[in-house]
Each structure stands twice: as C-alpha cells, then as structure tokens.
Amino acid sequence: MTSETNGQIKDPTKGKPPMPQPRKLTFIHTVKTLEPVFAVLAAERLPGWQIASVVEESLLSNVIANGHVSQEVFDRLTRHVHKAEEDGSSAIIVTCSTLGEVVDALAAKTATPLFRIDRGMAEQAVNQASTIGILATLPTTLDPTTRLLEGTGKRMGRQCKFVSRLVNEAFARLKSGDQEGHDLLVQEAYATLSSEVELVVLAQASMARALQAGQHHRPYLTSPELGMDQIAGLLRLSRMSGD
Known part of the structure; x- marks a missing residue:
C-alpha cells in the first residue's frame, strides 16, 4: 500500500525495520506417534515459533537390531541435524532417549542449539x-x-x-x-x-x-513435558524465543 503527498508517491514501509521471521524449531523423531504430541507441547511453550518435524523410525529399529548405536545410525542422525541447520532451524530437539548420548556428542560440535529430550x-x-x-x-x-x-x-x-x-x-x-x-x-x-x-x-x-x-x-x-519445559526455558534465557 502506498500514499501520495505533494505529487510524490510515498511507501509507508520505507525506513521501517523488516518484520522478524519466526524462529524455527525442528524435532527429530524415531516414533511417528510422538510427532503430534511434541507439536502441541512446543506450540504451548514457544508460541510464535515455526514447528518442523523429521521422522525416521529406522534409526531406532537399527539400534534395537544391533543392540547398540552403530556408526551408520550416528551418521544418519548427523545428516538430519545438518539438514535442519541448513533449513534455518534456530533449535533442534531429538526426542529419542535411546540416542541421547549421541545427541550430547553432536551438540558439542553443532552451532545450532541441539537438545536431548530427557535431561x-x-x-x-x-x-x-x-x-x-x-x-x-x-x-x-x-x-x-x-x-x-x-x-x-x-x-x-x-x-x-x-x-x-x-x-x-x-x-x-x-x-x-x-x-x-x-x-x-x-x-x-x-x-x-x-x-x-x-x-x-x-x-x-x-x-x-x-x-x-x-x-x-x-x-x-x-520426558516430554519436563524436557520441553527445560528447553523452552533455556531458549528464553538465550533470548531466542522472541518473547
């Protein structure tokens, strides 16, 4: 929308700072039924954030079959984390407790805040x-x-x-x-x-x-409610929540 003053077209948005883009929170799930659960919890605790989800149940299936986290699972989870970063995520949460120690290892060298859900x-x-x-x-x-x-x-x-x-x-x-x-x-x-x-x-x-x-x-x-309470609190302290 523009206005005209003294024969000149004026843009009312000129000189104003651009509207901030919503922060993006990406969940990585290994159980599909948890996707809507965490979407609701995140919306309640981080209103205004954009919520995205990645579901790969085979990550957990692989760990169960092998009895431990294999290098393949580590590498695939790493790729999901990097993809979430590339897609503009401000924070990433892995909701699978089985992968918690892998998440800790990745978080130490990931620029974007990366959280395990059970802490x-x-x-x-x-x-x-x-x-x-x-x-x-x-x-x-x-x-x-x-x-x-x-x-x-x-x-x-x-x-x-x-x-x-x-x-x-x-x-x-x-x-x-x-x-x-x-x-x-x-x-x-x-x-x-x-x-x-x-x-x-x-x-x-x-x-x-x-x-x-x-x-x-x-x-x-x-872990879901307590994990989201803690993570939302940390994001607010880091002034990432937009509140």
Whole structure:
C-alpha cells in the first residue's frame, strides 16, 4: 500500500525495520506417534515459533537390531541435524532417549542449539528423590537413561540410588499395534517397581500414556513435558524465543 503527498508517491514501509521471521524449531523423531504430541507441547511453550518435524523410525529399529548405536545410525542422525541447520532451524530437539548420548556428542560440535529430550526429567528426578526407579521397554534405552541419571546426580551433588527395570515384550506389543497390551505390561512393572523406590522415571516417551489414568503408589516422571519445559526455558534465557 502506498500514499501520495505533494505529487510524490510515498511507501509507508520505507525506513521501517523488516518484520522478524519466526524462529524455527525442528524435532527429530524415531516414533511417528510422538510427532503430534511434541507439536502441541512446543506450540504451548514457544508460541510464535515455526514447528518442523523429521521422522525416521529406522534409526531406532537399527539400534534395537544391533543392540547398540552403530556408526551408520550416528551418521544418519548427523545428516538430519545438518539438514535442519541448513533449513534455518534456530533449535533442534531429538526426542529419542535411546540416542541421547549421541545427541550430547553432536551438540558439542553443532552451532545450532541441539537438545536431548530427557535431561529435564533427569534433573527433576534427582532433585525430588533419593531412591529412583528407572522403567524402560528397551535395553538400548535403559542403559543410557541410567547413565544420564547417575551423571546428573553426581553433577548436582545428590546421593541417589537407582533401580533399573526392563519391561520385556512391551515394545514389541506397541510396534504390533497392541497399545492395550503394552500399557498393561508397563502398569504391572510400575506397580512392582514403585513399591521399592520413592519415584519412578519412564525412560521412553512412548510409555507415558500407560500411566495417565488410575491411582499411582508413587509419583512418576516422563520426558516430554519436563524436557520441553527445560528447553523452552533455556531458549528464553538465550533470548531466542522472541518473547
């Protein structure tokens, strides 16, 4: 839109700073059903940000098949991170706890802020309890989550005892489409483990739904909400949120 004064055409936008472009947050998922979950959490905590997602379930499948994070998985995740940077991301979040230690390694040499989703959960757990149960449906997630909690406890000067428990068959049930069977196994394992500890940590975001209803003997923590709370807070402190 322009206006005319004394026979001259004036552009009302001239001399004004350009409108800032929205910040872009990219999620890298290995479980497709988590994509809408995190989209909602991000929209609530970082309003005005553009949300993008990459889903590659084969990253997790490869780790499960090999029993460890292979060089191939490391390289493919690295390519996803670099592509997100090239596409203009202001921050990147990997929502797979199994890949958490890889994310830490990549974050140390990535210019764009790169986050693992489970650090906020770990910090709250060691602040809140001294005996902590760790529940997972995959051994490839149980071990890195246990190491994260142990390292977090040492860093924060907390003397904590950790009790790890693997829920056999639950993840296979989930992958086959048997959500009810998965949830039942998680609920049973939680009931047993919670009798031994003050608090239970669910190592995988995909486990959260299993305990959303019903009474619970002990409190439990999951990574999506706590992880997004922590990351959004860090982005606001870095003045990246646009708030």
